[in-house]
Amino acid sequence: MTMERLFSGLMALVSIFLIYLAIGYVAPIAYDPIGPRPYPILIFSLLAFGCLVVAFRPASFTKAIELGLNKTIIRNLILCALALLVYGLIFEVLGFILATILMSFAVGLLFAGNPLKSFIFSVLISIGLYVLFDIFLDVKLPLGLLSGIIG
């Protein structure tokens, strides 16, 4: 089974689950003739149908997709997604400066930077962007752990 079929099949299942949820959306009073229910059911039905077509269509209708992935790339992709996820989680807790240093260092290494240079640039990027946004552009960023030390 190809990635394309598997992914589309999964999307079809999710759409069907969402249709099931949408069936419960009934307004207590009918403000308009169709209410909140039919439109999402229509959209997700079409989506489920389209996904099923892609999942089960005959092979002659598909074009082979060259994913170009190997073990190292997949590992790096997972690590990068994790680094960004963790960055999102620690953004407020640790504060922008510390969180950005950690993320930039991790992502920098994944993009083939050497540890020393990556670290130096992580610190520069982090402080530079903090100064740019928080001080010059007045986009307030969280200080987190550093809030007692600076500002």
Next chain:
Amino acid sequence: MDTFDFLMHGFAVASTPKNLLLALIGAFLGTIVGMLPGLGPINGVAILLPFAFALGLPPESALILLAAVYLGCEYGGRISAILINVPGDAGAIMTTLDGYPLAKQGKAGIALSLSAVSSFVGATIATIGVVLFAPLLAKWAISFGPAEYFVLMVFAITCLSGLVGDQPVKTGIAALIGLGLATVGVDAVTGIYRFTFDSVNLSDGIQFTTIVIGFFSVSEILILLEKTTTGHKVIEQGKRSLLNFKEFTFAFGAMLRSGLMGFVVGILPGAGATIASAMTYASERKIAGDTGTFGDGDLRGVASPEAANNASACGSFVPMLTLGVPGSGTTAVMMGALTLYNITPGPQLFTEQPDIVWGLIASLFICNVILLIMNIPLVGLFAKLLDVPNYILIPAIAAVSFVGVYSIHSTTFDLVFMVALGVFGYFLRKLNFPLSALILGYVLGELMESNLRRALSISQGELSILWSSPITVVLWLLAILMVFMPVIRSIYRRKFKPAI
């Protein structure tokens, strides 16, 4: 007031010092974003959008900034196409075909300056087109009722699946995902919460910035990680860095034709710079016939795609401003920016918000002049930026993206959700589901539902209102034609084009 007075009013809005400065900054950033391989106009506009909002810019200034970025990207894409044979954005793919051979012949400077001039000519033709046609279209569209709007949006989406991507079904799926994402949140009419899973963060719907940055920035970072190609060889510009008059007149016809064609393609929803530049390149090659050296460094091969991609970028503002239906993925994001300001784009914009509409149109002229002036002498400086390694660039882009999303609501939820959407977007992109269709679906989703429900309220639930007026019938027919477009195209190809 007639069109000329409105345009002059627009120039007055666009040439206030603040708006001029924003146009300058936008043009500069746009050129850089467009030049960097992997980042295109949609990423640039998506990343800057939250800041325009968070900085408290008035809507017309925000749009001027974003439009400058958009046009700048179309200028910037050619720099890397010519110097390193890697298109900086999708619209510049055709530019590599002749641009890089020219650079190898030591004519990089000529190719760069010629393409800058072509970009200027193309964009100027298209902006004049916007001035002439947009008010007419808006006047006509003002008679549209909710039923006409609903069908118009159906048409826009089918247009996309007929023109974008190799597989219409996948484009359709992408658009439907966007439409589906737009149903999340409280239903405005009845107050019912849909697909919120009892989360307060979703009750207001999914934030537009979370969607665009997740899909276009986070997924882009993952895609870039796959190609950790480093060390492009940047070609020197050569002895002469300016084109001469003879070269200009040689390519001028190609610029004019491509500019016009690019404008027309740009107006169609969904068909953007990529299609415009490919079409004009092919037709110029045909016009040149045996006299051309297309593929080996023909000047017209650089002039035509560059005139076309800039023209189509400007042209794609026409449907956005007049109908509220964006003509490209990037204008879809800009339309989302307007909705952040609670402004619904549509024909009434022309009468209700002349500052926004005409300020934006005038700024297209101004941005073009700025970009032309900026791009000829500064091209060497821009080229230097191609040397910035990814391990510095990517973390900075990631951090700026997170700041953008955080600046709107300041919640951790949005950040985590954005990463999740980015991973989902990565899978969609790897499997060739076009994300520009998704974003168009998301932007149109709410309008589409509310227009459908309004139409059915008028008719008291009678579905026939959706095909009762002549306009709706024509739009339905066009939509059906678009659905069958790929089939028609393949039959046409088989019948009229014998295998080469």
